[in-house]
Structure formats: C-alpha cells, structure tokens
Amino acid sequence: MKISKEEVEHIAKLARLEIDEKEKERFAHQLSDVLNHMEKLDQLDTEYVEPTSHILPIHNVFKGDEIKEVFPMADPLSNAPQKDHGHYRVPKIVE
Amino acid sequence: MDYEAIIGLEVHTQLLTKSKIFCSCSTQFGAKPNQHTCPICLGMPGVLPVLNRDVVEFTIRTALATNCRIAPSNRFARKNYFYPDLPKGYQISQYELPLAMDGYIEIGSNETKKRIGITRIHMEEDAGKLIHGENLGHPDSSYVDFNRTGVPLMEIVSEPDIRAPEEAREYLLKLKAILEYIEVCDCNMEEGNLRCDANISVRPEGRREFGVKAELKNMNSFKNVQRALEYEIKRQVQTLEKGEEIVQETRLWDVNSERTISMRSKEEAHDYRYFPEPDLVPTVISEDWIEDVRSKLPELPDAKKERFVREYGIPEYDAGVLTSSRSLADYYEACVRLFPNPKIISNWVMGDILRELKDDERGISECPITPGHLTGMLRMIEDGRISGKIAKIVFEEMYRSGKMPDEVVKEKGLVQISDEGELLIFVDRVIEENPDMVEAYQKGKTKLFGYFIGEVMKASKGKANPALVNKFLKDRLDCNV
Known part of the structure; x- marks a missing residue:
C-alpha cells in the first residue's frame, strides 16, 4: 500500500503537526513501508477468527453510580500554563 | 413545483x-x-x-x-x-x-x-x-x-x-x-x-x-x-x-x-x-x-393515554394533553381519586390550571393549587355552597395565595346564599324596581327572564344560588299573571 504525500499532509494537519517538504517525502515512504509490512498478515486465513478489539476475555467492568473523591485535587488548575477566574485560559476559539 | x-x-x-x-x-x-x-x-x-x-x-x-x-x-x-x-x-x-x-x-x-x-x-x-x-x-x-x-x-x-x-x-x-x-x-x-x-x-x-x-x-x-x-x-x-x-x-x-x-x-x-x-x-x-429493566418500566405515555380514554371516558385529545407529562398525568389522577368526576376535572385542569401555569411559565409541580385545593372547591360547587361563577373567584385566590377553598370562601364571604328568606328579598326588590320589564314579560316577552336572573345575581354580588333564584323568580313572575 502506497501512502501519498497528500495523505501525509492530511494526517499531519489532523494531528496538528508541522512538517517540511523533506519530511513529507520521508514519512510517505516510511508509512508505506510500515503498511506493506503489516500486509503480510493478509496471507493468514482469518475466516474463523473474530475481529479482536481486546485480548482479555473480560466484559462488563462497571462502577456504581456514586460520587467519590478518588483523587483529591486541591487545585485542578495548578498545572495550567494559563488560568483566570477559575477557568483554564486558551487562545480564542473562533467558530 | x-x-x-x-x-x-x-x-x-x-x-x-x-x-x-x-x-x-x-x-x-x-x-x-x-x-x-x-x-x-x-x-x-x-x-x-x-x-x-x-x-x-x-x-x-x-x-x-x-x-x-x-x-x-x-x-x-x-x-x-x-x-x-x-x-x-x-x-x-x-x-x-x-x-x-x-x-x-x-x-x-x-x-x-x-x-x-x-x-x-x-x-x-x-x-x-x-x-x-x-x-x-x-x-x-x-x-x-x-x-x-x-x-x-x-x-x-x-x-x-x-x-x-x-x-x-x-x-x-x-x-x-x-x-x-x-x-x-x-x-x-x-x-x-x-x-x-x-x-x-x-x-x-x-x-x-x-x-x-x-x-x-x-x-x-x-x-x-x-x-x-x-x-x-x-x-x-x-x-x-x-x-x-x-x-x-x-x-x-x-x-x-x-x-x-x-x-x-x-x-x-x-x-x-x-x-x-x-x-x-x-x-x-x-x-x-x-x-x-423491562419489569421496572413505568406505564408509558401512549399506554397511559389509551387507559385515560378507556377508564375515564375523556376524549382522546384531552387524554393526550393530560398524559403529555408524567407529573401532569399524576396530578390529574390524584384529583380523580379525590373527586371521581373525570370530565369536570379534565376541564378545570386543561383550562384554568394549564392556562395559569403557562402564563407564569411554571410546571404542574410548582402549581400552588394542589389536587386537594381543586377537588375541595369542586365539592363546594357540588354541595351548593358556592356557584360556578364564584368558583372562578375562589380559584384565582387559591392560585394566588395557596389558601384552601373553604378558607378563601370564609375570608371573602363568598358562601352561596341558599336561604329562601334572603333570596326572596333580592327577588322582590328586582321585581319592584322593574315594573315595565315585569309587565313586558308577563305579556309574553319571556326572553326577559334572563335579565331578571342577571339582576338578582348582580344584587347579591354573585352569591345567590342560581338554581333557587331561577325557581323563586319563576314562582313570583308567573303567579302574578
């Protein structure tokens, strides 16, 4: 499978990564190599294998509907780079 | 197109x-x-x-x-x-x-x-x-x-x-x-x-x-x-x-x-x-x-609506309005239990109560008139203690103050007058004051009867028992022919 330069640009944009022209070429190559490598799995017969999203045979792990202070936080904003009026402050979002 | x-x-x-x-x-x-x-x-x-x-x-x-x-x-x-x-x-x-x-x-x-x-x-x-x-x-x-x-x-x-x-x-x-x-x-x-x-x-x-x-x-x-x-x-x-x-x-x-x-x-x-x-x-x-989960589900709106039509004999439209919220449906049924006349209750709830609540942007749970208030008032009408007209006044006052109907009636002196002697005073006064009308009525203008009723009600400030006024007026006016 071949990943194009345009696809690399799209993925970089979605991931908010800034990359230059040379990197785009390099990543297109590398990502194509990775996918080609994974394609080897297609040679296996998986007709009777359920698609796997979890490797552990467990299900229904629940918590009760209770309010608990599991991890006391004196100040949830203490690590915020910018804060104001009890809020996290971020660059203005324009819709 | x-x-x-x-x-x-x-x-x-x-x-x-x-x-x-x-x-x-x-x-x-x-x-x-x-x-x-x-x-x-x-x-x-x-x-x-x-x-x-x-x-x-x-x-x-x-x-x-x-x-x-x-x-x-x-x-x-x-x-x-x-x-x-x-x-x-x-x-x-x-x-x-x-x-x-x-x-x-x-x-x-x-x-x-x-x-x-x-x-x-x-x-x-x-x-x-x-x-x-x-x-x-x-x-x-x-x-x-x-x-x-x-x-x-x-x-x-x-x-x-x-x-x-x-x-x-x-x-x-x-x-x-x-x-x-x-x-x-x-x-x-x-x-x-x-x-x-x-x-x-x-x-x-x-x-x-x-x-x-x-x-x-x-x-x-x-x-x-x-x-x-x-x-x-x-x-x-x-x-x-x-x-x-x-x-x-x-x-x-x-x-x-x-x-x-x-x-x-x-x-x-x-x-x-x-x-x-x-x-x-x-x-x-x-x-x-x-x-x-299914066994714990409450009765749902459609089922409740059908049951209201079946059990209370009210029109589908009324049942639809009354079951549009669970609290309103509960309110209605609480009233019916206290005063088993589903149609009268439906009229008051769908009319006066919902109108007042809408004006104030309130929900039924915030209604100052509880099922006890409303049905207490309806019972007073049924017992002849107040007239339907007076009931409107009682209703307004209950909604405003949250007071119980008998309290409102006592405070405002709204008890219906059903005493024969008292009523005849009003009836006779109206007849005395309107000799021309009486003559016209007795010559066949029977439509004037409503006018006399209105005058008596006015004179009694709405408190006269309308059914008795009707009877006494008829007795007086018709026997003089």
Missing part, C-alpha cells in the same frame, strides 16, 4: 446519573468552574475510565421504551478531534457497535398515527463548556470549564422519516415525554440537557432519491427547531428554483436574525478516525438484564 422535506433528528440527552460516565465526579450543575473534575475526566496520562453501570441501565430503559433492538454486545470507540473543550483529544463514544438500534416512536392521533423510526441509540461523554473572551476578561482568550466533561450523554438518531417541521416538533415532544416518564433525563432544551441537531434535504414531490442535505445546529428550544426547519426548507427550495445546487454543509440557526448561517470553515476537520476504545472492555447485555 411542489417539494417535500426529508428530515432526520439527532437528539443528545444528558442522563440523570449522580456521577459522571467514566469517573466518580459529580454531575451536579452550577458548581464553581472546574470543581467537579479529576484526573480521569481531565484526561491526565495513565488514568483508566470505568463505565458507570447506571448509564447502561438508563440506555437500556430508553431502548425498550422506544421499541429498539438491544445488541447483545456493544463497545466504545474513540472519536478523535482537537478542541479546547475536549481534554483527551478524543471523545469516548460508540460507533459501529451501539447499544440499541431499529426502534420507533409514534406521533399523531389515532387517525393520523405515524411511526418515526429510530436508527440507533448510543452512549457517550459530554465535552466541557467554553466561554468566549469578551464575557470573562481577555477578548483574545477563551475560557474552559471541564465540569460538564464526562457527564453521560445518550444520542438518539432518528430515521429520515420526518416530512414537516410540525412533525419534527411532535417527535421531539413525544421523545421528551418518554424520557421524562422513564426518568432518564430532565429534557430541558433551554438548559441544554436535551439538544437537537437536524439533517434536512428537500426533493421535488414524487422523486425517490434524496436531495443534498444540510446539518442544522444550535436550535435550543422546541420552537427554534420548528422555525429553523421552516426557514431551511424555504432556503433550499429557493436555491433549487434558481437552478443552483445545495451544498452539503453544517449551518447554525441564528435566533436573532431568524436565519440559518453556513459554517463551512469546520468542514475540513470531519475525519474522526474512530477506533475501538482499548481502555474499556465490551458491554454484554444479557436477556436477564433486559427483562429486569
């Missing part, structure tokens, strides 16, 4: 759990910003979400109440996008394996009944709240409150079965009634615990293929949903009539200008790269669990 609208609705509802969907923070509204947060809902590295069992239970309840099929196994997926109200950089939602699908709810009356299909119902977490700069300090900043982050949401997606804005409103009202009955959501659109987006397209009548659709957002009341859809149908038809094409896009309803506005800027980002959430295990819902 005539056009037909094709509408599907996506409804997001905040579930009434005490704690959040994947952590134990409170969901209580109105706390100081960022106080109901923890490392899990803030998306700190290394934390693990654990699913709140009641969220699953509430969603099963909703699935059963909307005739859905419940998947034996469902799982969560990550929906990836960047936005400051989403601390993890992804929303935990459901994608290819939702909890429920293929349901329906019915709208319309018995003659016009129509099914609106439900495509799917899934669980997800809410995002935080953004406040924009000018409202809180720097105009070049936005401010984030994560208290709402991780509050459980249920998304209910309808089939494109809705054909008119009025149908969309009916569907929403029915859905709201069901969700309130089964106590999973408060359903207050203005407060944002029920939100609605719409997909809408138009096509020339008779054509089978769907037209290009627009997605409408930001409609925060039932009225706005209807208005936005009405506007959008007009806009799309006009565009097509001009020979132009509809662009697939998201549009925002603007309440002030009463228009929908394109927000094309966001289109590029619609690539969510969903994948199964590795931090949460699948949820398996057994038949036993489903049957347990």
